Amino acid sequence: MKFRIASMLAAWALCCFQGSAVAAETRTAQEFMLNNGMKIIVREDRRAPTVAHMIWYKAGSMDEQNGTTGLAHALEHMMFKGTKTLKPGEFSQRVAALGGRENAFTSKDYTAYFQQIEKSKLESVMSLEAERMVNLKFDKDEFAREIRVVMEERRWRTEDQPIPQVYELLNATAFIAHPYHHPIVGWMADLQSMTVQDAKNWYDRWYAPNNAVMVVTGDVDAKQVFKLAQKHFGKIPRKAVPTTRPQEEPEQRGMRRVVVKAPAENPYVVLAFKVPALRDVEKDDESHALDVLAAILDGYDNARLNAKLVRTDKVANSVGAGYSNVARGPVTFLLDGTPANGTTTEQLEKLLRAEVERIAKEGVSEQELKRVKAQLVAGQIYKRDSIFGQAMEIGVMEMSGLSHTKIDRVIEKLRAVTAEQVQAVAQKYFGDEALTVATLVPLPLSEKKAAPPPKGLRH
Known part of the structure; x- marks a missing residue:
């Protein structure tokens, strides 16, 4: 796939990751469900003593509304800015101290958070993710700083780059009614008017165990992963997650x-x-x-x-x-x-x-x-x-x-x-x-x- 098409697909997910090239074999994943509705999927792979731990929320830019575009991505940034027990930036510092790496990405369809870690450290990062699923802090000053970062990201990745500009306008033209019309990073005017309360409302609306899927792959025992998930996520209460209304794109009738x-x-x-x-x-x-x-x-x-x-x-x-x-x-x-x-x-x-x-x-x-x-x-x-x-x-x-x-x-x-x-x-x-x-x-x-x-x- 060539650079331009790759640019288009990248525009559908603001992300950063890479993987190693090791021969893979087919493995069957095991699935569990916590009482609060959180799905746990585990695929055992014993080739190396490492684990990938991911929390996926079914909330992306397609769930936003006019005037608040970019919220899913802005909230992703805030997820690293402190909880009741973690200071701003401490989440990443702890993962690094454990010898792991972490990041997150927002797409039109979802937002996901991940850590890659040595297998014995899995419970530690699972505990960190559970903490920010339910105890995220929304400091006004932290949000003001971070939304400026998001706006600069928009300028750097889209407004100053010709190919991303083409794809942004392509999507806005191809999709009239469907929210794929909007860029993931949001329109600049919406970012400029966004408030910390907007971010908190998004978090309260979508960040719930019954709107999340945990995926764990690597050198693990599936039943043990389920026990750890029960320990750290099982007590988090489910929420009444909104039902997304059908958003059908009208039939296009000409070029x-x-x-x-x-x-x-x-x-x-x-x-x-x-x-x-x-x-x-x-x-x-x-x-x-x-x-x-x-x-x-x-x-x-x-x-x-x-x-x-x-x-x-x-x-x-x-x-x-x-x-x-x-x-x-x-x-x-x-x-x-x-x-x-x-x-x-x-x-x-x-x-x-x-x-x-x-x-x-x-x-x-x-x-x-x-x-x-x-x-x-x-x-x-x-x-x-x-x-x-x-x-x-x-x-x-x-x-x-x-x-x-x-x-x-x-x-x-x-x-x-x-x-x-x-x-x-x-x-x-x-x-x-x-x-x-x-x-x-x-x-x-x-x-x-x-x-x-x-x-x-x-x-």
Whole structure:
């Protein structure tokens, strides 16, 4: 997956993590439920004496309202600013003293907190997470400092960066009614008017054991993890968590276009087609076929887009395709590229679409399909190479409304995708009706104001 598509996916989660490359094998996770409604999922992996401990809250930017965008992310920052028993910054200091690392990330669909730690220190970090689930402090001065950090983060990551500006406007144009319209970090005006009481209200509304999932992977005993969870989280009372009302995006009835003018080295274009998300692993065969189609276009070094438009025809400096089908809300299939000298963004747009149209008309050979599916399945399996990667995979599935028990079934369904199914989705979903196109028109770099990253940035 190329840089621009990666930028889009990164824009859907403000996060920071990395994993080690170790051969993984399939393991079955065990699931428990505390009496207060908190789900505990444990996958034992004995390859190294380490543990990934994650707490996922089903509350992301899609749960915000106009005027308070950015709240989920702002609250994530406040989770490190002290509790009844912890001073501001002490949470991170304690994890570091234990020899671990920790961070958090906010997405459109959820907010998650994690620690990677030596296995004997698991109870210590579990105790810390339980403390801030129920005893977070909201100091007005701490909030004032932290919201300034968030505003600087927005300037540094979006307002001063041309590609993130493109994707922010793309989402705001593609989604009219659905809250995916809003950026995770929030609109600047909402950040400027946000109060510490807004953050506390968000915490009181969503941060409850019955709206959280604990995921633990690594060198642990599942039953012992459950006992520790009961000890530290079991006494936290459940809350009446609000029921999210259906927020359906109206049917798009024609192509939408948007242009961003910003200091940049090169022009750029991205096309977003509205396509089905994965809601039912067993029934949603079109979603699996779209996954394979993305891999055919851009799943490996010599995939179709790069081979044709960059290497052979030399009409683009870079091209890409992306489809992330696991989400609480609607999803898009992306095509993007930076044109080479002598090629316009309008021409590249047509050339990108022509590659999908070629599959729609001619299909794909069994040989190519077999090769691409092998690459795609390998990529799915490689996500489990690290202890942390396994925890991420489980958490994302659970937060998106899909059971972690279906993870292996997804791979089986990908293996079963036929050439006819790939051709059918290429024919069905890539017309003008549900397409949004965003184009970057570069301005001179002399107009760009260099700014250092904000102090206190966690991600």
